[in-house]
Amino acid sequence: MDLLMAAFIVLWIITLLLTQLRAFSLHSHHPRLLPVNTTVTVHREETVILECAIDHLGTKTVSWRKLPYITPITTGVTRFAQDSRYEAVHVPWKKQWNLSIKSVQLHDAGVYECQVGTHRKMLRQKITLHVIDAVLFRKADIRITGTQFPEKGGIMFLFCNATGRKHAPNRIDWFKNGERLFSDRSENMSIKKTISIDTGVMTSSLVITDVHRRDNGTYVCRATSLEDETLITSLKVNVSNGGSSYPKRDVTRTDTLESSTAQITYMHSAVGLIYLFLIVLHLVW
Numbered sequence: 001m002d003l004l005m006a007a008f009i010v011l012w013i014i015t016l017l018l019t020q021l022r023a024f025s026l027h028s029h030h031p032r033l034l035p036v037n038t039t040v041t042v043h044r045e046e047t048v049i050l051e052c053a054i055d056h057l058g059t060k061t062v063s064w065r066k067l068p069y070i071t072p073i074t075t076g077v078t079r080f081a082q083d084s085r086y087e088a089v090h091v092p093w094k095k096q097w098n099l100s101i102k103s104v105q106l107h108d109a110g111v112y113e114c115q116v117g118t119h120r121k122m123l124r125q126k127i128t129l130h131v132i133d134a135v136l137f138r139k140a141d142i143r144i145t146g147t148q149f150p151e152k153g154g155i156m157f158l159f160c161n162a163t164g165r166k167h168a169p170n171r172i173d174w175f176k177n178g179e180r181l182f183s184d185r186s187e188n189m190s191i192k193k194t195i196s197i198d199t200g201v202m203t204s205s206l207v208i209t210d211v212h213r214r215d216n217g218t219y220v221c222r223a224t225s226l227e228d229e230t231l232i233t234s235l236k237v238n239v240s241n242g243g244s245s246y247p248k249r250d251v252t253r254t255d256t257l258e259s260s261t262a263q264i265t266y267m268h269s270a271v272g273l274i275y276l277f278l279i280v281l282h283l284v285w
Helices: 002-028 251-284
Strands: 032-034 039-044 048-050 053-055 063-066 086-091 096-101 110-117 122-135 141-146 155-163 171-176 179-181 189-196 201-209 217-224 230-237
Touching (some): 048 122, 096 110, 141 217, 141 230, 155 171, 155 217, 155 230, 171 201
Parallel strands (some): 039 122
Antiparallel strands (some): 032 053, 048 096, 063 110, 086 096, 110 122, 141 155, 155 201, 189 201, 217 230
């Protein structure tokens, strides 16, 4: 009887623990809002991104609306507003479902709300948008930096930074000797692009690994914007034979000097520790 009672108690405890664990697991996976910038200020005609970050969203969807209106602007990636300046932007690695507004106008100022419904409550995040009544004009600019004298068999990096007057350029293309370039694994070529809406800059990188003589030539970077503004710049690249044709920084002497300095420092530390050990040993004896 005692054994049966003990088994019943153990089974009851296990059941209770499993119930609590399941409740904790369900609770820990409820959608929750993550911190974002809740006050955004832009100039008229700029593009603005209102952020909404939600953890454990699951199968639920995020909606955006402008207060006090009830009709949603977007739900998920679907736009309900007739204004085509609105766009839902999903950034998976940041767990964000953002609202993009192009060519912002004064009447766009106000309080926006992203929301997601759960079986417990409606999660709401309010974002206040301020619009300055002035058009921010930047100086349109484009430039290429990078490895102008790569070594044969080495790696070549080229970077193109393009700045638009009102908005960041929406496209950057690379050309070599008049031929457009694309990412190509067989040619060991990789092209990537990033954009910064705040600064109006688009950056593109062109990387070639295992450089050969055929990579010699004039590389052209061409950027275009929504206003049909075109910016072009170029850089002539000359591949060297292992650095024999072009001067290199002598790193061997520097590395040797740093290594010698480190060895001397280590020897001084070792001598100091031995001296301290002998003093302690003398005092003990």
